[in-house]
Amino acid sequence: MVRPSARRGSICGGVRARTRARAYARAHTSPKRTPKLLLALAALVALALLAPLVFLVQEAVQDGWSALHPLLFRGLTATLLWNTVSLMVLVTALCALVGTLAAWFTERTDLPGRSVWAVLVVVPVGIPDFVTSFGWKSIFHSLGGFAGATLVMTLAVYPLVYLPVAAALRNADPAQEEVARSLGLGRLRTFLRVTLGQTRQAVLGGCVLVALVLLAEYGAFEVLGYRTFTTEIYTEFLVGFNSPAACALSLVLVALSLCVLGSEALARGGGRASRSGALAARVARPHRLGRARLPVLAGFAVLVLLALGVPLGAILYWMIHGGSSTLPSVSIAAAALHTALYSAAAGAIATVAALPVALLSVRHGGRAAFVLERGTFLVLALPGIVIALALTYFSERYAAGVLYQSSAMLIAAYAIMFFPLALVAVRTSVAQAPPALEEVGRSLGANRLQALWRVTLPLVAPGLAAAFCLVFLEAVTELTATLVLIPTGVQTLATQFWAFQSNISYGQAAPYAGVMVLIAAVPSVVLGRWFDRLPARRGAPARTGAAAAPLAEAAAAQGAIAR
Amino acid sequence: MRHRPHAPAGRHQSTTHDAGHAGTRLPRARPAAALVVSLCLLAGALAGCGGSSAGLVLYNGQHEQTTDALVAAFEKQTGISVAVRSDDEDTLAAQIDAEGSGSPADVIYTENSPPLEHLQEQGLLAPVQASTLGQVPARFNSPEGDWVGVSARVSVLIYNTSLVKPGELPRSVMALAEPRWRGRLALAPGETDFQPIVTAVQRAHGTAATLRWLAALKANAGSHVYPDNETITSEVNRGQAAIGVINQYYWYRERAQVGAGAMHSAIAHFAPGDPGYVVDVSGAAVLRSSAHEAAAQRFLAFLVSRAGQEIIAHGTSFEYPLAHGVHTAAHETPFAALRPDPISLADLGDGTSAVALLQRAQLL
Numbered sequence: 007m008v009r010p011s012a013r014r015g016s017i018c019g020g021v022r023a024r025t026r027a028r029a030y031a032r033a034h035t036s037p038k039r040t041p042k043l044l045l046a047l048a049a050l051v052a053l054a055l056l057a058p059l060v061f062l063v064q065e066a067v068q069d070g071w072s073a074l075h076p077l078l079f080r081g082l083t084a085t086l087l088w089n090t091v092s093l094m095v096l097v098t099a100l101c102a103l104v105g106t107l108a109a110w111f112t113e114r115t116d117l118p119g120r121s122v123w124a125v126l127v128v129v130p131v132g133i134p135d136f137v138t139s140f141g142w143k144s145i146f147h148s149l150g151g152f153a154g155a156t157l158v159m160t161l162a163v164y165p166l167v168y169l170p171v172a173a174a175l176r177n178a179d180p181a182q183e184e185v186a187r188s189l190g191l192g193r194l195r196t197f198l199r200v201t202l203g204q205t206r207q208a209v210l211g212g213c214v215l216v217a218l219v220l221l222a223e224y225g226a227f228e229v230l231g232y233r234t235f236t237t238e239i240y241t242e243f244l245v246g247f248n249s250p251a252a253c254a255l256s257l258v259l260v261a262l263s264l265c266v267l268g269s270e271a272l273a274r275g276g277g278r279a280s281r282s283g284a285l286a287a288r289v290a291r292p293h294r295l296g297r298a299r300l301p302v303l304a305g306f307a308v309l310v311l312l313a314l315g316v317p318l319g320a321i322l323y324w325m326i327h328g329g330s331s332t333l334p335s336v337s338i339a340a341a342a343l344h345t346a347l348y349s350a351a352a353g354a355i356a357t358v359a360a361l362p363v364a365l366l367s368v369r370h371g372g373r374a375a376f377v378l379e380r381g382t383f384l385v386l387a388l389p390g391i392v393i394a395l396a397l398t399y400f401s402e403r404y405a406a407g408v409l410y411q412s413s414a415m416l417i418a419a420y421a422i423m424f425f426p427l428a429l430v431a432v433r434t435s436v437a438q439a440p441p442a443l444e445e446v447g448r449s450l451g452a453n454r455l456q457a458l459w460r461v462t463l464p465l466v467a468p469g470l471a472a473a474f475c476l477v478f479l480e481a482v483t484e485l486t487a488t489l490v491l492i493p494t495g496v497q498t499l500a501t502q503f504w505a506f507q508s509n510i511s512y513g514q515a516a517p518y519a520g521v522m523v524l525i526a527a528v529p530s531v532v533l534g535r536w537f538d539r540l541p542a543r544r545g546a547p548a549r550t551g552a553a554a555a556p557l558a559e560a561a562a563a564q565g566a567i568a569r
Numbered sequence: 570m571r572h573r574p575h576a577p578a579g580r581h582q583s584t585t586h587d588a589g590h591a592g593t594r595l596p597r598a599r600p601a602a603a604l605v606v607s608l609c610l611l612a613g614a615l616a617g618c619g620g621s622s623a624g625l626v627l628y629n630g631q632h633e634q635t636t637d638a639l640v641a642a643f644e645k646q647t648g649i650s651v652a653v654r655s656d657d658e659d660t661l662a663a664q665i666d667a668e669g670s671g672s673p674a675d676v677i678y679t680e681n682s683p684p685l686e687h688l689q690e691q692g693l694l695a696p697v698q699a700s701t702l703g704q705v706p707a708r709f710n711s712p713e714g715d716w717v718g719v720s721a722r723v724s725v726l727i728y729n730t731s732l733v734k735p736g737e738l739p740r741s742v743m744a745l746a747e748p749r750w751r752g753r754l755a756l757a758p759g760e761t762d763f764q765p766i767v768t769a770v771q772r773a774h775g776t777a778a779t780l781r782w783l784a785a786l787k788a789n790a791g792s793h794v795y796p797d798n799e800t801i802t803s804e805v806n807r808g809q810a811a812i813g814v815i816n817q818y819y820w821y822r823e824r825a826q827v828g829a830g831a832m833h834s835a836i837a838h839f840a841p842g843d844p845g846y847v848v849d850v851s852g853a854a855v856l857r858s859s860a861h862e863a864a865a866q867r868f869l870a871f872l873v874s875r876a877g878q879e880i881i882a883h884g885t886s887f888e889y890p891l892a893h894g895v896h897t898a899a900h901e902t903p904f905a906a907l908r909p910d911p912i913s914l915a916d917l918g919d920g921t922s923a924v925a926l927l928q929r930a931q932l933l
Contacts, residue, residue, distance in 0.1 A: 077928065080931060081931050082931035085931075147804075147807055147809060148809060150792070151792050228796055231792070231794065231795060231796070231800075233794070238933075241759040241796075241933060242933065243660065243663070244657050244659050244660055244759060244761075245659055245759055245761065245764070245924055245927075245933060249663065251928070395667065398664070398667050398668070399667060402667060402668060402669060402671055406671060407668065407671035407673075410668070410671070410673070411673060489656050489660070490656075490660070490664065494626050494652040494653070494654040494673065495652040495653060495654070505633065505655070508796075508797065508799060509799055510799050510800070510802075510803045510823070510826070511826065
């Protein structure tokens with residue numbers, strides 16, 4: 007990769023340029039050489055992410071195996087395991103079905119009002135899971151248990167499958183389907199064998215996120231009265247003064263998420279989704295729905311009604327009909343401001359931290375980088391309270407509690423918790439930015455930082471923005487780490503919503519939920535549409551998919567809400 | 570809202586950039602980079618403004634309804650500001666454990682005595698002034714004098730009036746184990762108010778009987794296992810479950826919130842001396858590590874003063890004030906007329922044995 011540019015330098019003549027190019031070539035005999043600064047930065051980030059795991063193991067083994075054994079190996083663990091895994095499997099399957107079908111209908115058919123439906127079916131991703139379950143529970147009181155949890159969680163998280171699948175369908179080459187049809191394959195079989203094949207990786211990616219979200223979900227299950235590992239971990243933290251039990255259960259959770267990541271790696275396997283022409287932007291001709299049009303429209307209407315109508319309707323209902331509460335009221339504007347500031351800062355830090363890891367993983371590859379990158383996903387499965395207590399522990403133990411309960415530590419906790427989301431978004435766009443351009447920049451005399459700043463950064467900007475937004479959206483709804491780490495006397499929207507919700511003061515809780523949805527959902531829609539249109543406006547239609555992909559994939563990486 | 574804070578920084582950034590590299594415009598990098606830079610600065614600025622309060626820091630495990638009015642009155646009377654941090658009482662106690670001598674808290678105020686007993690065992694509490702302790706009958710204070718009782722509640726049955734006839738009501742908490750309550754009992758094993766009952770049952774009937782009783786409760790509750798007493802109250806009131814055990818004030822609060830017309834439940838006492846009939850004491854303590862001990866002691870003195878106790882007696886907390894000569898204004902059984910299990914605060918201890926039993930019964 008380096009040689010051609012160096013040669014070009016000498017061909018162009020110009021003594022200075024030639025000298026510079028030679029110096030560059032000497033310094034970079036191996037294009038795979040990993041810059042030390044990058045390695046150091048990535049290692050630093052990895053270290054920060056590793057801290058909660060270290061804390062977890064340390065706490066769990068502190069009382070010895072004999073204390074943990076009776077807590078881990080008992081009927082309750084089996085019950086929780088069954089509750090957690092059965093729900094995870096069913097909801098993931100349902101999300102795969104709903105998400106894939108919805109994506110195919112909006113991307114590949116002549117469904118009336120496609121662009122409107124495409125927005126409406128995504129919006130639920132911006133509604134915190136615990137708000138969705140609050141909406142359902144406050145309207146349908148008897149909802150709960152396995153059936154209730156399945157219904158609510160499917161409606162809350164199916165967009166995690168929809169988003170990547172829709173992006174994959176948009177980018178997929180329609181020629182493969184046409185060839186299959188021309189060779190005599192029927193419509194249905196073409197869909198099953200070709201279209202689904204093209205989207206397999208996207209479906210799998212979405213399913214992994216759904217599974218991880220379900221593992222770490224707390225708020226929604228607490229509202230619905232469904233016991234999983236995560237709800238039990240919180241209960242153990244709340245009632246016992248000994249965190250070892252909770253930490254031991256958290257390790258089981260980590261093991262479960264390792265299983266999820268492992269099975270995804272196995273299922274991913276081969277499979278190619280490349281286009282026939284490099285960036286041929288041929289749009290697929292939409293399938294005609296014909297007589298199926300009405301039933302499909304009705305299906306979309308029901309989906310939107312259930313996933314969007316019920317939670318938003320409940321918020322509005324309680325805002326209008328809410329009774330009085332014995333709890334004191336708190337300024338909603340102050341809570342909104344703090345929420346926005348903390349979340350924005352966390353979004354910025356996580357995005358900056360994700361850049362070196364993404365660069366290392368994409369540009370320099372290797373097994374270590376791969377493990378490092380996938381390993382960060384484990385953070386998604388850690389309950390927020392574990393991360394908060396880990397930070398408390400390290401700050402008291404090694405820093406005399408300097409930043410304890412400061413805004414800085416809360417922001418750091420958010421950045422750690424949602425780092426994987428930032429990484430997914432940044433990585434996608436780094437992978438799409440050709441390193442050759444940066445090398446051209448270097449060969450023309452820019453040093454490494456200048457090349458990064460002036461060439462690579464503009465290329466990965468959409469990914470950075472998507473990463474920022476994702477972490478921002480997640481941090482807005484974070485609850486359990488916030489309760490431990492927030493500065494005394496400050497409230498966020500989530501903590502205040504939760505205080506009212508647990509007091510069954512639905513009327514008072516509803517406005518906080520409303521503001522959370524406004525902060526989280528509306529910008530995500532606006533942003534999604536902006537990214538969709540951005541390259542087209544610049545007259546580069548071929549890059550539509552490329553620019554939209556980071557957001558779609560990253561938005562799909564929306565992780566554990568209400569942790 | 571998200572874009573406003575970084576707009577000025579964005580402009581600043583681009584000027585310096587232009588100065589350095591005139592003529593090579595790559596405009597897309599700047600907004601993203603400027604956003605990142607300015608948000609980092611913002612984060613730094615935010616970091617400086619946390620936890621720098623000159624007044625008291627109160628770790629509040631008591632219901633905010635109770636605490637808010639008391640804190641406001643204390644601030645007005647003394648001019649000492651109080652920053653309140655509210656969370657579950659056991660979480661706060663665990664947090665103080667982790668914080669150790671570096672705890673930012675000056676005062677901890679809890680719903681129940683076990684977290685205070687726990688902190689006392691860890692040597693993290695300072696002795697309460699004798700004059701403060703003297704305001705409250707000695708049996709409601711820490712036997713060691715490290716925390717003071719502020720208010721009390723009593724555990725009662727709550728039942729849905731259309732699902733359970735008053736004649737069917739059990740006289741003892743032990744009778745909730747009977748098969749006739751299968752699928753009808755609401756249970757909140759993770760609720761800290763439930764632990765004193767478990768401890769009282771264990772004291773009265775022994776460990777083996779308590780475990781059998783818990784197993785039967787678990788079977789009877791089935792899917793009606795709830796996170797807290799608020800949920801039990803509202804679910805029984807709605808008829809989702811028929812019967813449960815709560816502390817009396819949850820029912821009064823529910824009535825204050827939804828109105829008497831929407832109440833489809835009632836409360837009833839167990840037989841005198843029954844282990845289900847337990848008085849829980851809510852108390853407060855000063856942290857040994859407090860840098861504002863004088864002010865913290867003043868806060869405790871205020872809680873049990875006539876002014877503080879009258880707030881509890883007349884507020885929406887519906888708890889019983891504990892100081893001599895102050896009585897609840899709510900229409901509930903007078904505190905003096907209660908006939909609870911005579912278990913002492915020392916017997917209730919720090920609740921760890923109750924948690925261990927709940928864990929063995931696989932309710933936790």
